[in-house]
Amino acid sequence: KxxxxxxxxxxxxxxxxxxxxxxxxxxxxxxxxxxxxxxxxxxxxxxxxxxxxxxxxxxxxxxxxxxxxxxxxxxxxxxxxxxxxxxxxxxxxxxxxxxxxxxxxxxxxxxxxxxxxxxxxxxxxxxxxxxxxxxxxxxxxxxxxxxxxxxxxxxxxxxxxxxxxxxxxxxxxxxxxxxxxxxxxxxxxxxxxxxxxxxxxxxxxxxxxxxxxxxxxxxxxxxxxxxxxxxxxxxxxxxxxxxxxxxxxxxxxxRWLQQNRRDGKPVKEEKAGDGLDAKARRQQAAQQREQLRPLKRQVEKLEKQLSQCDQELAKIETALGDDSLYTDDSRKNEMNALLGDQARLKKQHDELEEQLLEAMESLEQAESELTV
The missing domain is CATH 3.40.50.300 (P-loop containing nucleotide triphosphate hydrolases)
Structure with a gap:
């Protein structure tokens, strides 16, 4: 230490x-x-x-x-x-x-x-x-x-x-x-x-x-x-x-992955004089955005699930902060239930973090392949 x-x-x-x-x-x-x-x-x-x-x-x-x-x-x-x-x-x-x-x-x-x-x-x-x-x-x-x-x-x-x-x-x-x-x-x-x-x-x-x-x-x-x-x-x-x-x-x-995604170069666009007219460039850009959309949705979905998990964990931990929960024998079952929910949510939190990290890396890779 x-x-x-x-x-x-x-x-x-x-x-x-x-x-x-x-x-x-x-x-x-x-x-x-x-x-x-x-x-x-x-x-x-x-x-x-x-x-x-x-x-x-x-x-x-x-x-x-x-x-x-x-x-x-x-x-x-x-x-x-x-x-x-x-x-x-x-x-x-x-x-x-x-x-x-x-x-x-x-x-x-x-x-x-x-x-x-x-x-x-x-x-x-x-x-x-x-x-x-x-x-x-x-x-x-x-x-x-x-x-x-x-x-x-x-x-x-x-x-x-x-x-x-x-x-x-x-x-x-x-x-x-x-x-x-x-x-x-x-x-x-x-x-x-x-x-x-x-x-x-x-x-x-x-x-x-x-x-x-x-x-x-x-x-x-x-x-x-x-x-x-x-x-x-x-x-x-x-x-x-x-x-x-x-x-x-x-x-x-x-956070680096998220920031890098926000600050990254825009979806690749052909430069003037590349032989593509404006309509073709717009179509190409639309196709590239379509490729990224499922990955972005997955990241957003996992971010939302992680946020909800955080909120539920906060409620559980607030409830576990009640001293009477540990001194009142009549609340023993309630305490055990809360501890069980806390363990389940912490496990879920770790799994969601792992999935989110992997999803953000996949999105970062896909965006880099579509940028100049």
């Missing part, structure tokens, strides 16, 4: 961790509990990017997505990547992992660095004929069957499931299996691209707790607000072709 005054992100994380202490016991008996093994080595620094240009090489030439990226990853790094969909977060992650070579600049990576990389494509590429038991035994060929079963059980695989082909598993089960394999790699750096997708609430909390205890560095992209607030210390914004430190928390990021 002594460091909390240095950054708003840290203050948000302290509050989120305090909430986690309250809800954590509810997940103790969920059946999911794991941790990341201690890394063999913790290089310092792990990776250094100096004026790096990130993008792709093709037969047509280079396609730059991000330019002049300067970033240093150290054992204590806990980074959350923010930015509209399509702005370059995945490009940056693939560069950090080594899937994409920098187009320019200097990228230094320690040779002994063990990286654990989670992404949906990796989950989708799991061999459908493989089984959890076979996959784990490749990491630990000398382990007994009981030891292998015990390790798989920490990720919710029990009984015949350990010998079932991956092709039969749901998206959530495949994600759990992919995480189990990453744990065996004993990574020093975790790079996680939407790790909570397809995971149920109990497994999300198990992942959350495991990340709390992880001794290495974390770089994460996620729309799970709770996961971000409790596992990262600083945010970096990927937008407009650059990567910059974001001085704020997730509430500030939501």
């Amino acid at each position: 002594a460091k909390a005054s240095k950054a708003k992100q840290a203050q948000s994380r302290v509050k989120a961790l305090e909430r986690l202490e309250l809800i954590g016991p509810a997940h103790v008996d969920s059946g999911f509990s794991f941790d990341f093994h201690k890394p063999d080595k913790l290089p310092n620094p792990m990776e250094n990017l100096d004026a790096v240009r990130c993008g792709y090489r093709s037969e047509q030439g280079e396609v730059a997505i991000l330019d002049n990226v300067c970033l240093s990853l150290r054992p204590e790094s806990r980074l959350g990547l923010l930015g509209p969909n399509g702005a370059g977060k995945s490009t940056l992650i693939r560069t950090l992992v080594g899937e994409l070579a920098p187009l320019a600049g200097r990228f230094d990576k320690d040779n002994d660095l063990a990286v654990g990389y989670f992404h949906q494509q990796q989950v989708d590429r799991l061999d459908h004929s493989d089984t959890p038991y076979q996959m784990l035994s490749r990491f630990h060929p000398k382990w007994s069957e009981s030891a292998l079963r015990s390790e798989l059980g920490r990720f919710g695989f029990h009984g015949d499931d350990v010998f079932a082909p991956v092709g039969r598993f749901s998206g959530g089960e495949k994600s759990r299996l992919a995480l189990a394999m990453i744990v065996q790699e004993k990574p020093a750096l975790l790079i996680l691209d939407e790790p909570a997708n397809h995971l149920d609430l109990d497994m999300r909390e198990a992942l959350n707790m495991a990340l709390q205890a992880f001794e290495g560095a974390v770089v994460m992209v996620s729309h799970d607000r709770h996961l971000l607030e409790t596992t990262v210390d600083e945010f970096w914004l990927v937008a407009n072709g650059s990567v910059t430190r974001f001085e704020g928390d997730l509430d500030d990021y939501g």
Whole structure:
């Protein structure tokens, strides 16, 4: 907490961790509990990017997505990547992992660095004929069957499931299996691209707790607000072709998205002399507005629902401020009902915030594609 005054992100994380202490016991008996093994080595620094240009090489030439990226990853790094969909977060992650070579600049990576990389494509590429038991035994060929079963059980695989082909598993089960394999790699750096997708609430909390205890560095992209607030210390914004430190928390990021949308360039209009007459330009502008309308409606709908939820929560919390509620035995049922409503509304509030953040990012991306 002594460091909390240095950054708003840290203050948000302290509050989120305090909430986690309250809800954590509810997940103790969920059946999911794991941790990341201690890394063999913790290089310092792990990776250094100096004026790096990130993008792709093709037969047509280079396609730059991000330019002049300067970033240093150290054992204590806990980074959350923010930015509209399509702005370059995945490009940056693939560069950090080594899937994409920098187009320019200097990228230094320690040779002994063990990286654990989670992404949906990796989950989708799991061999459908493989089984959890076979996959784990490749990491630990000398382990007994009981030891292998015990390790798989920490990720919710029990009984015949350990010998079932991956092709039969749901998206959530495949994600759990992919995480189990990453744990065996004993990574020093975790790079996680939407790790909570397809995971149920109990497994999300198990992942959350495991990340709390992880001794290495974390770089994460996620729309799970709770996961971000409790596992990262600083945010970096990927937008407009650059990567910059974001001085704020997730509430500030939501306001940034709204402000950026209000201050953004107008829907793309062809300039004079572009070969289109005034009527054609008006028709084109109308078509572009029509493309954005469903996204804007979704944002407005979620903003309205969030506002209503806030109002209901305020009423509940005002009622819970009545001291007699806790001293008058005849009001015990009323108190329990109010506490239940408060818990339900707080859960709804978190879900609406997450959906709104994702909707605003989608709208921001769509608007940027229609602007000059």
